[in-house]
Amino acid sequence: MADLRVTGLTAAGEHGDRVPQSRSVALANHRILLIGVILLTFRRCAQGSARAVAGELNPQAPTTEEFDMATTGSPRSGVSTTPRHLAQSLIVGAGAGVVASLAMAMFAMLAGATFQHSGFFTPLHHIASTFIAPDAMMKSMRAAMAGHMFTFIPGPALIGAVVHMMVGAGYGAVFGLISGRTRLHGLALVGAAMAWGLAVFAASTWAVLPAAAALFGGGDPVRDMAAMVGHGPFVVEHLIYGAALGLLLLTKPESR
Numbered sequence: 001m002a003d004l005r006v007t008g009l010t011a012a013g014e015h016g017d018r019v020p021q022s023r024s025v026a027l028a029n030h031r032i033l034l035i036g037v038i039l040l041t042f043r044r045c046a047q048g049s050a051r052a053v054a055g056e057l058n059p060q061a062p063t064t065e066e067f068d069m070a071t072t073g074s075p076r077s078g079v080s081t082t083p084r085h086l087a088q089s090l091i092v093g094a095g096a097g098v099v100a101s102l103a104m105a106m107f108a109m110l111a112g113a114t115f116q117h118s119g120f121f122t123p124l125h126h127i128a129s130t131f132i133a134p135d136a137m138m139k140s141m142r143a144a145m146a147g148h149m150f151t152f153i154p155g156p157a158l159i160g161a162v163v164h165m166m167v168g169a170g171y172g173a174v175f176g177l178i179s180g181r182t183r184l185h186g187l188a189l190v191g192a193a194m195a196w197g198l199a200v201f202a203a204s205t206w207a208v209l210p211a212a213a214a215l216f217g218g219g220d221p222v223r224d225m226a227a228m229v230g231h232g233p234f235v236v237e238h239l240i241y242g243a244a245l246g247l248l249l250l251t252k253p254e255s256r
Contacts, residue, residue: 089176092176094172096249100240108237116229120149123160130218130222137221189246193243193246204225
């Protein structure tokens, strides 16, 4: 019996020792799990706070324009100073200037054949007199006075057309460079181009034509070209040039 009691007590003692140990293990596991949940929650809260702070300091990611401004000093959609963009602006402006000069010449030729009664091709002959004798211009004007409005002299007419387009390309290239370094769009661009046309009128009338006449020996027909054509029609011609130039440059994607 004593052995049985001792054995029973020993078994009970061992069982009693095992129960508290299993409970301790379970409590430890619960504590570890609870600590893990707390740490995970704290981590998520910390991440949320960090995002909130970052949102206050930098509400949105930098746009492409802001990135370009930070890295190159100029936004891609606005002012550009890279040689490639400057060359592109010059080329596009020159091409637009050539087409705009054709629109200007068409008005001048129509005016010569209608209300000015000087001859349809006389404006081209007049421009050619910058480099050659004004005989073709005078012949065209005399024929117009006799009722022949379409006297065409190929050589001088071709020279006048080429010179006119080259001058138009030059002025167009300068304005293309200006418009390429600004943020003018829509009607503002067209208005600026028409103002540029008026500036070209003033420069041509009082500086470029007198200088060309003195340099190439064109004489009075070149120096007084604006007066011979009439300052009013000459202004309109340059406004047409500016309007056409602005409308053509308006077709560029960055100018819309």
